[in-house]
Amino acid sequence: MNERMARLKSKIKEGGFRPFRQTAAIDVLTECEAEQLSWPRRVARLVRRQCESETVVIDPDEKIVFTRTRAGVPGIYTPQEWSRLTEGRTLHELGPISNICADWGLLLSQGLRGRKQVALATRQRLAGDPEAREFLDCAIETIDAVLELAARYAGTAREHGRDDLARILEQVPSGRPRSFHEALQSLRICQAVVWLGGNYHVGLGRFDQYMWPYLEADLAAGRLGMQEAEELLAEFFLSLNKDSDLYPGVQQGDNGQSLTLGGVRRDGSTALNELTRMVLRVARDLAVIDPKINLRISSETDLELLCLATELTRQGLGFPQYSNDEIVIPGLLAHGYDLEDARDYAVAACWEFLIPGRGMEVVNSGAVSFPAAVDQAIRAGLEAKSDFEAILVGVGSNIQAQVQSLADDYSRLLLPPAPYYSIFMHDCLEQGYDLSRGLKYNNLGIHGAGSANAADALAAVQEFVFEVGSVQAQDLLTALDNNFNGQEPLRQKLKEDGPKVGWNDPRADLLLVRLFDDFATACEHYGRNARAGILRPGTGSAMYYLWLASGHEGMREPVVGATADGRMRGEAFSANLAPSPGVRVRGPISVLQSFAKIDYRRVCNGGPITMELSDTVFRDPESIRKVAMLVRTFARLGCQQLQLNSLSLATLLDARAHPEQYKNLIVRVWGWSGYFCELAPEYQEQIMARHYYEMN
Amino acid sequence: MNSGIVFDIREFAVHDGPGIRTTVFLKGCPLACTWCHNPEGQSVEPQVIRSPAGERLAGTVYSAAELAGYLNLQAEILRNAEGGVTFSGGEPLLQTDFVAEVIDLLENIHVVLDTSGYGTEQDFRSLIGRSDLILFDLKLVDRRMHLQYTGCENDPILKNLQVLSASGKPFIIRVPLVPGVTDTDRNLGDIARAVQGLPGLERVDLLPYNRAAGAKYRSIGRDFKPDYDETQPLNINIRIFEQLGIEVRVA
Numbered sequence: 001m002n003e004r005m006a007r008l009k010s011k012i013k014e015g016g017f018r019p020f021r022q023t024a025a026i027d028v029l030t031e032c033e034a035e036q037l038s039w040p041r042r043v044a045r046l047v048r049r050q051c052e053s054e055t056v057v058i059d060p061d062e063k064i065v066f067t068r069t070r071a072g073v074p075g076i077y078t079p080q081e082w083s084r085l086t087e088g089r090t091l092h093e094l095g096p097i098s099n100i101c102a103d104w105g106l107l108l109s110q111g112l113r114g115r116k117q118v119a120l121a122t123r124q125r126l127a128g129d130p131e132a133r134e135f136l137d138c139a140i141e142t143i144d145a146v147l148e149l150a151a152r153y154a155g156t157a158r159e160h161g162r163d164d165l166a167r168i169l170e171q172v173p174s175g176r177p178r179s180f181h182e183a184l185q186s187l188r189i190c191q192a193v194v195w196l197g198g199n200y201h202v203g204l205g206r207f208d209q210y211m212w213p214y215l216e217a218d219l220a221a222g223r224l225g226m227q228e229a230e231e232l233l234a235e236f237f238l239s240l241n242k243d244s245d246l247y248p249g250v251q252q253g254d255n256g257q258s259l260t261l262g263g264v265r266r267d268g269s270t271a272l273n274e275l276t277r278m279v280l281r282v283a284r285d286l287a288v289i290d291p292k293i294n295l296r297i298s299s300e301t302d303l304e305l306l307c308l309a310t311e312l313t314r315q316g317l318g319f320p321q322y323s324n325d326e327i328v329i330p331g332l333l334a335h336g337y338d339l340e341d342a343r344d345y346a347v348a349a350c351w352e353f354l355i356p357g358r359g360m361e362v363v364n365s366g367a368v369s370f371p372a373a374v375d376q377a378i379r380a381g382l383e384a385k386s387d388f389e390a391i392l393v394g395v396g397s398n399i400q401a402q403v404q405s406l407a408d409d410y411s412r413l414l415l416p417p418a419p420y421y422s423i424f425m426h427d428c429l430e431q432g433y434d435l436s437r438g439l440k441y442n443n444l445g446i447h448g449a450g451s452a453n454a455a456d457a458l459a460a461v462q463e464f465v466f467e468v469g470s471v472q473a474q475d476l477l478t479a480l481d482n483n484f485n486g487q488e489p490l491r492q493k494l495k496e497d498g499p500k501v502g503w504n505d506p507r508a509d510l511l512l513v514r515l516f517d518d519f520a521t522a523c524e525h526y527g528r529n530a531r532a533g534i535l536r537p538g539t540g541s542a543m544y545y546l547w548l549a550s551g552h553e554g555m556r557e558p559v560v561g562a563t564a565d566g567r568m569r570g571e572a573f574s575a576n577l578a579p580s581p582g583v584r585v586r587g588p589i590s591v592l593q594s595f596a597k598i599d600y601r602r603v604c605n606g607g608p609i610t611m612e613l614s615d616t617v618f619r620d621p622e623s624i625r626k627v628a629m630l631v632r633t634f635a636r637l638g639c640q641q642l643q644l645n646s647l648s649l650a651t652l653l654d655a656r657a658h659p660e661q662y663k664n665l666i667v668r669v670w671g672w673s674g675y676f677c678e679l680a681p682e683y684q685e686q687i688m689a690r691h692y693y694e695m696n
Numbered sequence: 697m698n699s700g701i702v703f704d705i706r707e708f709a710v711h712d713g714p715g716i717r718t719t720v721f722l723k724g725c726p727l728a729c730t731w732c733h734n735p736e737g738q739s740v741e742p743q744v745i746r747s748p749a750g751e752r753l754a755g756t757v758y759s760a761a762e763l764a765g766y767l768n769l770q771a772e773i774l775r776n777a778e779g780g781v782t783f784s785g786g787e788p789l790l791q792t793d794f795v796a797e798v799i800d801l802l803e804n805i806h807v808v809l810d811t812s813g814y815g816t817e818q819d820f821r822s823l824i825g826r827s828d829l830i831l832f833d834l835k836l837v838d839r840r841m842h843l844q845y846t847g848c849e850n851d852p853i854l855k856n857l858q859v860l861s862a863s864g865k866p867f868i869i870r871v872p873l874v875p876g877v878t879d880t881d882r883n884l885g886d887i888a889r890a891v892q893g894l895p896g897l898e899r900v901d902l903l904p905y906n907r908a909a910g911a912k913y914r915s916i917g918r919d920f921k922p923d924y925d926e927t928q929p930l931n932i933n934i935r936i937f938e939q940l941g942i943e944v945r946v947a
Contacts, residue, residue, distance in 0.1 A: 496752075504769060584752065587707025589718065589770050617710050626710045629777040633716070636776065659748035666706075674733075674911060677749035683911035 001285065004061050005231060008238055009286070017057065017067045017242050025072035026053045032076050039085070040417040040434060042076040044138035047197040047420045048145035049074075054196075056156040058165065063181070064235050065153055065165060066189045068243040073198040089414035092362050094200070094248060096416055097436060099256055099349045099364060101203035102424035103357025105210035107190050108183050111175040116143045118429045132432030138419035139429060146193050146420075147174055153189075180229060183214040184236040190424070192243065197420050200248050201256025201349040204291055205356035208261045208275040215275050226278075233282045240290040255290070256349025262305075263296030263325050266340040271296075277308060280320070284312040294347040295320040296328075299635040306628035313627070313644050314618035321351065321608055322642040324635045328353055331604030331640070335536060337441065351540050351576075351606035351641055352445050357426045360438050361533065362413065363445035363605060366406045367544040368522075368537075369557040370454035370515050371573055373398035378461055378564055379480070382473040388466045395458070396518040403446065403522040403535065406556070410444055411530035442533035445605035448519050449544035450573035452501040453580045455512035456565035460498035463507065476564060483562045483569045495566025495582070502579030503586070504593035513597050520602035538605025539598065539640070545573040572661075576643070577609040581661050588613075588630060596637040608643040609634070614667050615646045652676065652688045697761060700794030703736055703743075703754040703786065707770070711947070713808035713829060715779025718770060720763065722795065723755050725787040726814050728847040729835065730923050731874045733909045736916050737786035747915045754916075760794055764801035771803045780806025780828070789815030792822050799826040813853040813860075820856045821863075829898075830860060830867040835878055837886035845877055845923075854890070861894035869900045870947075875928035879905075884936045892940045899943035904930055 001009070011017065028049050032042045050070055057067035077085060092098070106115065119136045126132040154169035171178060172186035187204075194202045218224035224232075240257050247255040261279055265271045283293055295309050309320050323345075332342035332353060345353045352363035377394030380386075386394075415436035422428035422435040464471035471490065484491040499507035516539065523535035544557070549572050551559040561569040565580060574580045577595050585591055588611055595609050617623050627644070634642045645651075647665070655662035659677035667676045667687050676684065701723040709719035724740030725732075736743055742755025767781050774780050781802065788795045788811055799807055809827040813820070813834070824830055834857070835850075836842040842850035860867055869891050873879040891897055907927075910920030937944035 582750075586705050587709075587718070589707040589716075589773055593769070593773075613708075617708075623710045626708075626716055626777070626779075629716055629779075630708060633773055633777055637773070660750060663749045674908070675747075675749070678745060678747040678915045679908065679911035680914045683908045687908065 001234070002231070005234055005238075008059070008061050008235065009288070011059070011061075012238055012241050015245075017059075020055060020057045020067060020069045021071050022053075022055070022069055023071050025074040026050070026070065028074050028076055029078065033078070038134065040134055040138045040419055043197065043417050044141040044419050046074065046076050047142040047193065050196045051145040051149040051193060054149055056153050058153070058157055058160055058162060062235070063165070063232065064185050064188055064239055065157075065169075066192050066239070068192060068196065068246065070196065071246055073196070086414055088412065090409050090412040091414055092365065096198045096200065097360070097418045097421060098199060099201035099203070099352075100359060100361065101205045101346050101348060101354045101356040102194075102421065103210070103426060104187055104191070104205055104424060106357060106424050106426070107173065107186060108177055108210055108214070111186075112143050112147060112173045112190070112423075113175055115423050115429060116140055119143070122429060122432045126432045129432065135417075135419060135422070135434045136429070136432055138417070139423055142197075142420035143423065146190065149193075150174065150189060177214055180211070180215040180218045180224060181232050183211055184232055188236060188239055194421055195243065195247060197418075199418060199421055203256060203346065203348055203354070203356075204259035205346045206261075206271075206344070207259040207291075208273060208279060209265070209271055212273045212275045216273070219274075230278060230282050233278060234286055237282060237286055237288065237291060241288050244290055254349075257290045258292040258294055258347055258349055260294045260296060260346040261320075262301075263323075263345075264343050266344050268343060272305070277305065280305075280308045280312055284308075284315060287315045287317065289317065293320040294323060296323050296325050297631070297635055298325045299632065301632065301635065303625065303628050303632065306631050307621075307624050310618065310624045310627045310631070314615065314624070314646050316615065316646040316648045318643060318645045321347065322631055322634065322644075323347060323353070323606070324638070324640055326635065327600045327638055327640045328604065331601050334601045335443070335534060335604055341440070347606070350542060351608050351643075352538065353604065353606050355441055357424060358439055359441040359443075360415070360425075360435055361441055361443045361445060361536075362410065363536070364542060365410050365444045365446055367447035367449040367542065367548075367557065368399055368402050368406070368519055369449055369544070369548050369560065370399075371450040371457070371548055371560040371563060372558050373402060374454040374457050374515075375560050375563055378457065379477060382461075382465070382477055385473070388462050391461065392458070392514065395515070396521070399515070399518045400522040400525065402557075403519070403526055406446060407444065407526050407529060407535055409556070413531065438531055442529070442531040443536050444529050444533060445536045445538055446523070447538050447540045447542055447544060447605070447607065448516060448603070449541035450548055451512060451515055451539065452574035452578060452583075453563060453565055453567055454515055455501050455508050456498060456580050456583070457563045458511045459500070459508040460494045460564050460566070462511070463498055464493065480562045480564065484566075491566045491568070493566070494564060498565065500579060500583045500585075502583060502591045502594050504590040509594045509597050512594070513599065516598050516603045520599070536605040537603045538607045539577050539603055540605070540607025541574070541576050545575040549573055575610055576607050578611070582663055584663050589633070592634055592637050592639055596639050598640075600638075600640040606641055608641040609639055610643045610645070612645045612647055612651065612665070614665075615648070616667065618646055649688060652684070656684060697759050698794040698797045699757055699759045700763070700791040700798075701740060701742070701755050701757050702763070703756075705766075709782060712782040712784060712810065713780070713831065715806070716774060716777035717779040717782050717808065718767060718774065719782040719784050720767075722783060722785040722788045722791050724790045725785055725812070726790060726848060727787070727812055730845050731872065731877075731905065731909050733912065734786070735913050735918060740790070743916050745915045746917070760797035760801060764798045767798070767805065768801070768803045771805050774805055780808065782808040782810055783823075784810035787812050787814060788823060789819045792819035796822050796826055799823075813856045814848060815852065815856070817856065817859055820859055824860060824863055824865050827865065830865055831870055832857065832860060832867050833870050833872070834887050834890070835872060836883055837890055838883065841877070841883075857890065857894075861896055864896055866896050866898050868898050870903060871900060872903045872905065873930050873932060874905050875924060875926065875930050877924050879931040879933075881931065881933055881936065884931075884933055888937050888940050888942060892942060897942070899945060900937050901945050901947045902932060902934065903947050904932060
């Protein structure tokens with residue numbers, strides 16, 4: 001990293017661009033009220049005023065500009081009007097459209113001026129359609145606002161003697177980029193304005209696909225060297241971290257600025273190119289939180305590429321996340337996606353699969369609580385003295401009831417208009433309709449949370465109550481009601497001796513598979529949602545692994561108390577696809593084998609197998625290669641998605657505080673490894689000191 | 697059918713041989729090295745390990761078919777990942793018949809034997825004959841010191857080293873570097889001369905001492921009392937090996 005980049009990085013890390021911010025929100029509401037504007041026009045006005053109120057910031061070190069200076073997004077309705085507008089309707093999260101993915105290739109290949117021409121032509125063609133006309137007027141208003149913002153940046157650049165920047169900003173985002181540099185600048189401004197208008201979790205899609213032609217042309221013409229290209233890319237990535245503290249999310253950093261690399265193109269040929277590798281290298285060297293990186297792979301993916309990706313994992317940021325094309329694409333096909341679109345998938349904020357520019361999908365519309373479905377069925381079944389099969393039937397009905405209730409709720413979904421975001425979606429400008437009216441795919445994704453704990457609870461009941469007969473139904477019911485108070489031996493038995501997901505043990509794994517099959521059946525049974533899409537079941541848990549255990553404001557799912565897998569009230573459930581917390585496993589092979597059994601063709605909303613590897617397995621090239629082979633094993637076993645984490649100091653500290661949650665945490669010392677939680681405290685200190693040292 | 701006692705099984709053991717490996721730790725060891733980092737591997741009896749993470753029993757009895765059955769479920773994965781199974785310990789030679797039967801039941805899996813070399817020649821031949829690569833620990837060549845620090849004579853070890861080199865099997869010598877004990881120029885020189893020119897020798901791995909060696913003792917209710925000065929700087933003298941044309945690595 002050269003001095004300029006080092007300065008920029010530390011400036012961004014230290015919040016050096018924040019003093020330019022104006023914290024007071026602008027007033028858009030008054031004029032909206034006075035003019036009695038429609039909702040789409042209010043949104044367009046908001047985007048326009050936000051752009052107009054932006055102060056131009058040009059740092060001498062920057063070659064790619066735009067710094068957000070308006071911290072907030074003002075309201076466009078009074079609270080009273082807002083409740084009237086939304087009464088009886090379901091809002092997704094905060095309301096504005098979020099967690100979808102534009103086709104940024106539309107921006108680059110046509111420029112905003114090109115998109116405006118499309119809008120004008122459609123407006124003429126649909127002159128008799130007031131709704132279409134209004135939408136197109138709104139889209140055009142926002143395009144003009146962004147062009148004006150870019151022009152102000154260009155003007156200021158000239159005043160500062162930055163003719164280099166001015167030339168770029170006079171070309172983009174208005175026109176088509178003439179270079180990689182211009183393409184990055186165009187994307188920077190246009191993506192930032194989506195955030196500025198109140199939409200969030202703004203994905204970056206298949207970055208190495210839509211960006212590559214510009215880099216390729218520059219490299220071929222000798223206009224740009226690899227090193228300069230990497231520097232520009234690094235600067236673009238840094239720019240994504242400038243305003244990220246302003247983005248809404250469950251936690252800082254949970255902002256959905258994900259990009260997707262690799263895989264296949266729409267025609268099925270390999271999508272890998274030099275930019276794929278460059279993104280991995282630059283992300284590895286920068287080690288910043290944005291963008292989050294997803295890599296599409298298959299069982300045939302080059303080990304060298306996986307080694308490079310592993311070097312990124314080593315940075316401890318929790319990405320790249322891997323998606324297996326051989327499983328994801330057939331899964332999307334089975335859910336009604338066209339082949340070309342299925343091949344074109346990108347990954348949304350967390351793990352959900354989306355078709356850029358073609359999906360107005362609400363991929364995280366809620367979660368099925370497997371622990372609740374299983375717990376209710378176990379209690380009801382044991383009280384009624386049913387057999388085990390009857391309990392399983394009860395689980396299926398409970399899952400179906402949860403899916404029904406969630407989907408009914410989302411049949412009242414209200415999506416606010418998003419004229420600006422619509423510019424980057426296929427057919428909106430061409431056919432004159434807002435993104436909120438729907439795109440080619442309008443499916444609802446539902447997470448499936450707490451699956452391992454739920455399967456373990458069923459397995460324990462099957463094993464101890466029905467097969468071995470060592471636990472009496474009534475004793476178990478009493479123990480669950482009392483949170484195992486005074487029943488520690490029973491709890492230990494359930495917790496330690498029952499078959500567990502993650503052991504590659506069919507007694508637990510088949511129950512896990514059945515849970516997801518029941519979930520898929522329930523979604524298929526529901527049929528079309530109100531927006532003419534289907535329900536997509538998934539394997540993710542998002543934050544529900546905590547919420548289902550301890551409750552959260554506004555949550556529809558019930559809090560689940562003590563469970564039959566020996567988990568006590570309040571303890572977290574398994575996150576995404578992982579063994580239940582505190583379950584001792586032999587290692588990643590058995591875990592992958594357990595989760596490979598799920599029928600992912602039926603469960604295609606995404607949700608990764610989550611694994612943490614000690615950073616000591618990343619120390620030398622030979623070990624890096626072994627991790628890469630583990631990733632390949634994941635693909636060869638037919639698993640769908642994988643998130644690998646390198647162990648960090650933060651994890652070690654957490655392990656000290658909650659050792660019962662970290663029984664599998666292995667650290668390597670000398671020529672051997674040990675379970676971290678079993679080491680004497682002073683040795684733990686020493687290991688932590690070492691980790692800390694390495695991180696700095 | 698033989699059965700044996702195992703104190704742990706770990707998948708994705710990246711430091712126990714080539715490729716992705718699953719390592720089986722056999723319980724029980726004839727040596728009692730004062731720097732032993734796996735004290736739960738010394739006794740052949742099951743032992744309770746107590747820690748803030750809870751209690752667990754180290755020491756599970758498996759039949760050969762049970763253990764081989766579990767390993768065979770991974771055979772294809774391990775083969776595809778250029779790896780296999782490693783038998784470590786404790787000391788596998790202490791359960792030779794069991795280990796031999798497990799290996800015979802494996803479905804075409806690469807086998808690494810990680811051994812101290814302490815055992816009868818017959819047992820040693822039985823296991824190296826069934827293994828593809830041997831990780832052979834060599835600690836001290838001086839007989840008196842070996843007895844002092846491990847509680848055993850090293851004659852069987854040095855004898856088995858000759859058996860190994862005559863067998864033609866590839867092997868790696870592993871030397872734990874313990875300050876003031878095994879890391880002296882004299883001992884390293886003795887080791888270098890003992891292995892120089894042996895057919896099958898791939899290289900020597902030096903494993904530098906780490907002060908976490910004693911970390912596990914408390915969890916099995918023992919005190920760690922090293923009879924050497926842990927704080928002394930290590931003598932990692934690779935030149936002694938290089939001078940004799942021996943490939944050496946510091947792990």
